[in-house]
Structures are given as structure tokens and as C-alpha cells.
Amino acid sequence: MGRATGPASLPVISVEPFLSLGNPERLSAAAALHNACTDYGFFYLDISSYVDPSEPEELTRLAHAFFALPQDEKEKISISNEDGVRGYQRLKDNVTNGKADNHEAIDFFRPVANPDKTKTVWGENQWPSIPSFKEKYDIWIEKMKKLGLIVMEAMAIGLGMTPEEWARLRSQIDDSFWVMRIIGYPPLPNDFDGFSCGAHKDYGCLTFLYADPTPGALQVFLNQPSLVDGDSTTNDGGRWISADPIPGCVVCNIGEMWEVWTNGLYKSTLHRVLHRGSNYRVSIPFFFEANFDALVVPLSAARRIQEADRASRELKEPLKMYEPIVYGDFLLKKLAGNYATSGQGRYAD
Numbered sequence: 477m478g479r480a481t482g483p484a485s486l487p488v489i490s491v492e493p494f495l496s497l498g499n500p501e502r503l504s505a506a507a508a509l510h511n512a513c514t515d516y517g518f519f520y521l522d523i524s525s526y527v528d529p530s531e532p533e534e535l536t537r538l539a540h541a542f543f544a545l546p547q548d549e550k551e552k553i554s555i556s557n558e559d560g561v562r563g564y565q566r567l568k569d570n571v572t573n574g575k576a577d578n579h580e581a582i583d584f585f586r587p588v589a590n591p592d593k594t595k596t597v598w599g600e601n602q603w604p605s606i607p608s609f610k611e612k613y614d615i616w617i618e619k620m621k622k623l624g625l626i627v628m629e630a631m632a633i634g635l636g637m638t639p640e641e642w643a644r645l646r647s648q649i650d651d652s653f654w655v656m657r658i659i660g661y662p663p664l665p666n667d668f669d670g671f672s673c674g675a676h677k678d679y680g681c682l683t684f685l686y687a688d689p690t691p692g693a694l695q696v697f698l699n700q701p702s703l704v705d706g707d708s709t710t711n712d713g714g715r716w717i718s719a720d721p722i723p724g725c726v727v728c729n730i731g732e733m734w735e736v737w738t739n740g741l742y743k744s745t746l747h748r749v750l751h752r753g754s755n756y757r758v759s760i761p762f763f764f765e766a767n768f769d770a771l772v773v774p775l776s777a778a779r780r781i782q783e784a785d786r787a788s789r790e791l792k793e794p795l796k797m798y799e800p801i802v803y804g805d806f807l808l809k810k811l812a813g814n815y816a817t818s819g820q821g822r823y824a825d
């Protein structure tokens with residue numbers, strides 16, 4: 477395991493320039509966002525001009541109230557009552573890379589018309605009966621959906637997409653099949669064979685992670701040679717750095733769909749959680765995803781950048797292309813391997 481030396485930390489990008497059309501900093505902010513996506517795949521997104529910090533703090537309080545309930549109360553909204561993925565999952569129910577994760581969670585997905593709980597992900601969300609829980613989280617979901625569109629447009633600007641190209645991409649994400657997890661992490665026992673959440677890439681489009689202020693829990697794997705100093709690399713030639721929460725920011729990372737859209741120019745980055753502190757940690761990732769039926773194909777704008785780079789380096793062999801993916805098919809495959817009972821793991825490759 478690598479030693480984390482030096483002050484390496486993720487870039488901070490403010491959403492503010494993208495909140496109004498006339499903001500003169502839009503282009504430079506989009507360029508910084510592009511660099512964050514090519515170099516790290518992870519960044520802090522400063523949303524202090526978009527949401528009041530008291531909102532996610534209240535969500536954390538509500539999450540604690542739920543996780544503190546007796547186990548049989550929590551089981552009343554178990555995923556086993558529903559479509560197998562919407563609802564509460566016990567501690568160690570999630571498995572990553574063959575090892576149980578030391579967390580419990582509630583998962584919510586975009587509601588569907590004509591729910592049918594015999595079909596994976598096609599059932600209904602299950603809400604705790606704690607007063608104002610659903611109201612407060614529903615407000616958050618709406619804000620994160622809008623934020624998803626705002627950041628997607630900023631990324632389109634950063635990639636140099638034409639208005640027509642952006643309109644086409646927008647039509648694949650304008651009815652996002654979003655996912656929200658509310659995760660509770662008790663301290664990781666020293667002798668635990670596994671992690672709080674094992675190393676994985678997120679499989680969708682953009683993740684907006686709000687986490688309580690607990691330091692030292694979330695770690696991100698950097699493997700760009702320019703970002704990693706030689707002394708501190710792991711056997712894989714990379715380095716794990718902490719991504720501690722910054723007030724007013726969510727941690728944002730790109731998922732595997734962006735890797736396909738950009739034909740590998742933006743990499744989806746490995747991350748994991750090791751919560752060894754003494755408190756009970758809560759995090760609330762919102763996964764802004766493509767539409768269920770979106771056909772995800774490498775974008776011309778990304779290919780233009782790759783071709784220009786190759787021309788400047790006089791590379792001759794043809795550019796390798798990522799295979800197209802229908803997002804909903806990809807999601808169903810991932811969900812099939814999520815849980816202890818199905819053996820493989822939520823966050824497995």
C-alpha cells in the first residue's frame with residue numbers, strides 16, 4: 477500500500493460561473509473543469525452559491541435518526557420487500573471485490589411508470605416514516621437533478637461541443653435514471669477483512685457526494701505520472717490520497733459512461749472508504765445518470781481532441797474506439813452483482 481506523502485489534493489471547481497449565462501468566467505471555469513476531468517476524474521464542486529449548507533446538514537441529521545432505529549424497524553423498508561434494489565440494505569449486505577463492506581444504506585432510484593417489483597429496479601422507493609424525511613430528501617433530489625444538467629452543460633463547453641452536439645447529448649440525460657444512496661458507516665474494526673466501501677469506479681455519469689465532516693474516510697486513487705511522486709507510489713504505480721470534505725463543496729467524480737462518451741479521455745477513477753474514526757459517518761451520494769434507454773457512444777468532440785493530440789505526436793495507428801453501451805442494460809448488469817447473496821458486489825467491475 478502506498479504512503480500518502482505530500483499535499484496532493486483534488487482541484488476545486490465552483491459551479492457559480494455556470495449558474496447564469498452571462499458570467500464572464502464561464503469559459504475559463506469550463507477549461508479548469510476539463511483539466512480536472514482529464515487529470516483526476518475527481519474534483520470538489522463548490523455549490524455554496526447553489527444550496528444553503530444547512531440543507532445537507534439536515535439530511536445528515538435525518539439519516540442518523542434512521543440508522544439509529546432498532547434493526548427490525550430498519551428492515552421494514554428492506555430491499556427484500558421490493559424489487560431487490562430499492563430500500564434498506566443491512567451492514568455487510570453490499571459486497572465489493574468479493575468482500576463485505578462495513579456499511580448499511582438506503583437506495584432510491586428514479587420512480588418508474590407502472591412499477592412491477594418482480595423486475596429488478598422497476599419497483600417503488602421505500603421511505604422511512606421519520607417526519608419530514610421524504611419532503612427534505614425530495615427537495616435535495618430535485619436540486620441534484622438540476623445540478624447534473626448544469627455540470628453536464630459545463631462539461632460540454634469544456635469539451636468544445638457545438639450547440640447541436642450539446643443538444644444531442646442533453647437528450648440522453650434529460651430524464652436521468654438517477655440513484656441516491658444514504659450510507660451509514662460505523663467505525664471499521666481493526667481486524668475487519670475488507671473496507672468500509674471497497675475500491676470501485678462509479679458506473680454512471682456524475683456523482684455528487686455530500687459527506688459529513690469526518691476526515692480521512694474517502695480515498696481516491698491517482699495514477700497520472702504527473703500527479704504522483706515517485707517515492708509514494710503503490711505497486712500499481714499510483715497513489716491513494718484523502719478526499720476530506722470541504723465546507724460548501726460536494727465531491728464530484730465521473731462515472732464509466734463519461735469514459736465511453738469521451739473515448740477514454742476522461743477516466744472514471746477508483747475510490748474507496750476506510751472509516752477508522754470513532755464516530756458513525758454518514759454520506760449521501762447522488763448519482764446523476766443517463767436516461768435508462770440512452771445509447772452511449774463516443775462523442776465527436778472528444779474524438780476531435782484525441783485526433784489533434786495524436787496528430788501533434790505524429791501517432792499513426794488508428795484511434796481505438798470504446799464500444800457503445802445502452803445505459804439501462806449496463807445498470808441492470810451491475811445491479812445483478814451487488815449483494816452478498818449474489819456473490820459479486822455492488823461496486824465490482
Ligand SMILES: O=C(O)CCC(=O)C(=O)O
Nearest residue numbers: 659678687694749759761
Ligand atoms: O461514502 C463515500 O464517501 C463514498 C461512497 C461511494 O463511493 C459510492 O457510494 O459510490
Ligand SMILES: [Fe+2]
Nearest residue numbers: 676677678747
Ligand atoms: Fe463511489
